[in-house]
Amino acid sequence: MSQTTDSPPGPGRWDAIVIGAGAAGMMCAAQIGQRGRRVLLIDHAHKLGEKIRISGGGRCNFTNLHCSPEHFLSQNQHFCRSALARYTPQDFIALVERHGIAYEHKTLGQLFCRDSARQIVAMLKSECQRGDVQWWMPCEVRKVSREGADFMVDSDQGAALAPSLVIATGGLAAPKIGASPFGYRIAEQFGLTIVAPTPAPVPLAFAPETMARFGDLSGISIDAEVSCNGQHFRESLLLTHRGLSGPAILQISSYWRGGDTIEIDLLPGLDVEATLLAASGSRVQLDNLLAQFLPKRLCQHWCAANDGVKPLSEFSHGELRRIAHGLHHWQLRPSGTLGYNKAEVTLGGVDTDCLSSKTMAAKAVPGLYFVGEVVDVTGHLGGFNFQWAWASGHAAGQVA
Ligand SMILES: Cc1cc2nc3c(=O)[nH]c(=O)nc-3n(C[C@H](O)[C@H](O)[C@H](O)COP(=O)(O)OP(=O)(O)OC[C@H]3O[C@@H](n4cnc5c(N)ncnc54)[C@H](O)[C@@H]3O)c2cc1C
Structure with a gap:
């Protein structure tokens, strides 16, 4: 699978489109594809999974053994419960082990790759490959609109139509490697409310x-x-x-x-x-x-x-x-x-009141999903944010 266009550019129909090929987006797209559905994954970045690559000092603190809702902030503390219970740290560890990635426990339940965070990027890419995920990357999305029961994504690689659209574009932290307010804008466009974003954890x-x-x-x-x-x-x-x-x-x-x-x-x-x-x-x-x-x-x-x-x-x-x-x-x-340049994540985001905690679907907009950091669920430092990305991406990936 290349990081450039695998499928012919131009209008095309898909079962699902995922925008944002970070932690949550790749997990979600892989799940959708492995269910036998045609899925298109779009990202505007030139390099795949940069945030994962630099995470945990280059070793990616990919989960935490003590993951529980108490380690997350949100206006609704209980929202994360369902997804976290259905995709646990043990599930992700099993995936890491299936891919032969060596890891180690550092402190306070934090698990890191022993060698390199790049292995997690490669693993997610290969999971997407198993699901025959197609990629448009780098690709700028110009506009998202509703066309009957479908979503129309208009981009510089052409237009794509699908009945399911997953927004996985993350928050505002680390703008130098591709963070953008895209997810918040789409949420607002479809009438969802946003809990004001602020940088955290941050010096x-x-x-x-x-x-x-x-x-x-x-x-x-x-x-x-x-x-x-x-x-x-x-x-x-x-x-x-x-x-x-x-x-x-x-x-x-x-x-x-x-x-x-x-x-x-x-x-x-x-x-x-x-x-x-x-x-x-x-x-x-x-x-x-x-x-x-x-x-x-x-x-x-x-x-x-x-x-x-x-x-x-x-x-x-x-x-x-x-x-x-x-x-x-x-x-x-x-x-x-010290602001978003030095922050690891973004507190706030798409208001969980607008979403189903089981599927991450927007309650009032059939077919629209939000996963990962773009949602108002923020973990403590220590692998909790990635676990939320995996769990929420997995939850939407079962239904989108
Ligand atoms: C320096 C650093 C270190 C970190 N270390 C850890 C750690 O060790 N453990 C941990 O649990 N968490 C860590 N985090 C937090 C973790 O990286 C995030 O919580 C996690 O990546 C969120 O996943 P996501 O898929 O929601 O968003 P992201 O991983 O940010 O992915 C979003 C994707 O969307 C794309 N995108 C954005 N806007 C657009 C657009 N307009 N059009 C198309 N594509 C778009 C981006 O290019 C990106 O690929 C760290 C964060 C930083 C900044």
Whole structure:
């Protein structure tokens, strides 16, 4: 199967057309084709599966063993339940194993390719081949319209007609590799509502004056617990020259809204108050004591900012308690996020109220389906977003 036109360009009838040959679109098209239906897969990109290729640092964190609805954000927390239950991480793992792809468990249930994410792209391509999926790629879609019971897709490779149209064009994250608002526009064209999209998981930024206060802490990475709006994540946190990043921050960014304060426990699991009180009276400097648990540069900065550059013997017990509290409850107010260029996915999207949770079909538009990231279902970091792409693509693939 080539990435260019396999079928003659120009008007043609298909059983189903899938727009977007990413994770969800390829999964969906393969399923439709393997049911014996004639399916056309269209994508405007020059290279197939670029987002999969760069995912997980080039190794694709393709699923998570602990996949459950609690790991997803949506206006309807229950919407993802049905599709995720009918296509599980074990189903995808079985597919990966059938294709002989070696994988490994890294942490927190996250499964990665041992060698390369390209193997997942090749696997999906070969599954499409098994279903005799035809491709128009690269191909710009100019217009989608209704022609009786069919959808007419007008493109620079010609027109195509089908009674089923699946939109799998993803969200707005990573615009440099082909993200576009196409899916939202089509949803609006057919009267579906959109939950306002925002970037996430995404690094958080600070205003220049805040950054100046931090001095040069960039590059420091710690194990921390970060909280915001009732959610908390304990993973690593990275101070950068623009603000905060690392898994703990990327996770909490999905719950952060402009103006919110985030709270960081710099020493989760350590009873800092007991540690400080046990050392009270000692001539050891506070920053030197803290440096047993945290990077030295961070301790020096913390102590300088909190009037703490002195020996423990010079602090009252009340002051030590306040310092302990401050280390467990560091409050910071980010000024924003680093936006879609640095985000992994898009929060929001096609309102799940407009879709069937079983088939991903638009309730009010027979034959129209939305799968993957374009839908208002967003996973936590850790392989959940791909699992949603596989599961929702598979769900529509059984009926489209
Ligand atoms: C850097 C990075 C790393 C990531 N790592 C992981 C990870 O390790 N694990 C994980 O679970 N998730 C990860 N994600 C998120 C994951 O990649 C997405 O959630 C997933 O790819 C969504 O699948 P999708 O098929 O819905 O959309 P996409 O994979 O984005 O596919 C959409 C497709 O539609 C095409 N398209 C867009 N607009 C048009 C148009 N107008 N006309 C025709 N075609 C169009 C695009 O070219 C693309 O091929 C990562 C994301 C990024 C950006």
